[in-house]
Amino acid sequence: MSELTLLLLRIGFLILMWAFVFAIVYALRSDLFGTRVRRMPAAASPAAAAASSSPAPAAAPRAPSSPPTTGGPPARRLVITSGAKEGLELALEDDQLTIGRSADSGLVIRDDYTSTHHARLMLWDDVWMLQDLDSTNGSFVKGKKVGAPTPVPPNTPVSIGTTTFELRR
């Protein structure tokens, strides 16, 4: 084995080591530099409204009561619109979120009206469905009590106990 090959091999080894270090750093970049913040309240919502307004005219005459944003990509955020933690936002990363009083729920709501395992949000074919898990006081989508799994379109109020939230894109 010639000197030159060995030299190249050993420099290659150092590069490999550093590539490994940087691969790890790249994989955890969101941890090191923070996740990219979405500027949502002021700037993004008019844009979203503008974007959703184009399919709306077609849909609006047929079903004015339904929100115009049901189709398309599924909601990725859960925003609490009223209740103890009003204004808080939760990213919907998995395709399931359990809601209830127990500590193993994904969203823990502790008030007098919530059951231990109260309800569950599930993503079925890009549509979020709310299933009530036989709770005592019920879950409400747009004020209607939920029996069988019910689709939850974006920007529709869902009430569980004293907390109301909406799903948003």
Added chain:
Amino acid sequence: MSSTDAAGPTLEAAAPRVTMTEAITIKLRTPAKLRNLELLLLLVAIGITGAAVALVQLGAIGELDLTIIGYGAGLGMLALGMHVVLRITAPDADPFILPIIVTLNGLGVAMIYRLDLAEGYVGWEMAGVRQMVWTAIAMVIALAVLLIVRNHRVLARYRYVAMLVGIALLLLPMLPGIGQTINGARLWIQVGPFSFQPGEIGKIALAVFFAGYLMTARESLSMVGRTFLGMRLPRGRDLGPILVVWVAAMAVLVFQRDLGTSLLYFGLFLVMIYVATGRLSWVLLGLTLFLGGALIAAQTLGYVNNRFAAWLGAFEQQNYDAIGGSYQLVQGMFGLADGGLIGTGLGQGRPDIVPLAESDFIVASLGEELGLVGLFAILGLYLLFVARGFRIGFNGTDDFGRLLAVGLAFVVALQVFIVIGGVTRVIPLTGLTTPFLAAGGSALVANWIIAALLLRLSDTVRHQPRLVVTDDE
């Protein structure tokens, strides 16, 4: 096309799925993104290890020796087995810990094997082969820890047992008969042909105890006390625990004659009490106590005095020539200097000149053959490992888990600092092992257990609720 239609069909599509449980079991199986990332990084880690061993052989003997590479491949399979177990028992565990420690461990094995080649050892004489066996044992024990400790909160229940175990392990080398003095430090026990360093396991037990104790005591330690010069000073009666730990650390210094271990235990307690209470006064108080003790020890204890002299005047002739003087330290530095920026290349330097090159001075050996560039990559890996540990602690929701993760990660960080600081003459040289790299079975087992506990903690952390809404606020 329109949105209203979308809601209708899905309802009907949902209707056949009335047997809800089926749908649920499918939905609960989320793709193991973290584990796939881990697998990818693990394969790279095994590749780095294999490349290191191959380069050592090419550099030192000029040809490939497939038996040793075969042993290494066996260890790689074991690491992959660990990955599979993680997939099943801890699918949400941190994906970076296993690849990082496999790389560090592999680099250590390669360098120890390289030193064996330089010494001309064969077969079972080779420290490298023994290190491989210890790695296998350590991995199996780590697997057992992962399988037995299914939830870290169980450990909190055994905090006083952990305290007794920790103290017993600390005191074990003092027992006549099995206790053994090697290079002046009384840290080993010898039973038959096996020698073991019980203090290595002891540090884990003490971390568990400190976490459990501080979980209950943090309120009284942080809330009460007088403010003086902008710091809240603790009450007299709250000083008890820190004094007990200080006395224990000083006892290690005096009776077991080991500065590094003493510093490690005390530093661990100090950091955990700081994390638990958030009061800087504890750190200042502890550092004052320890430095005071160490300075008195340097005056009165001969070996500490020698270490200080060898550190401050390493290049003076009388220190260099003295027994237990600075010969080793200076040779290590010559090695590092010879390595320069990119090193002499694996298998092509002379790291075997340094005494204890495979254990205490493995960093100098690696620095000589991989150079500053390689050494910094190793330090980067340590940094990432410790950062993951702190991150796991930061994400934790219960006090015990947070303290334990931070404590375990800090033990590794402090050990790296003490060893590499000693080798590079930042602090006096002390006899601690470089985690995962240095030859020595007990240290390997202990560090793999630490990694297993961190993996377990990170898995439980991710199972925590994402958001908690309570009325009473």
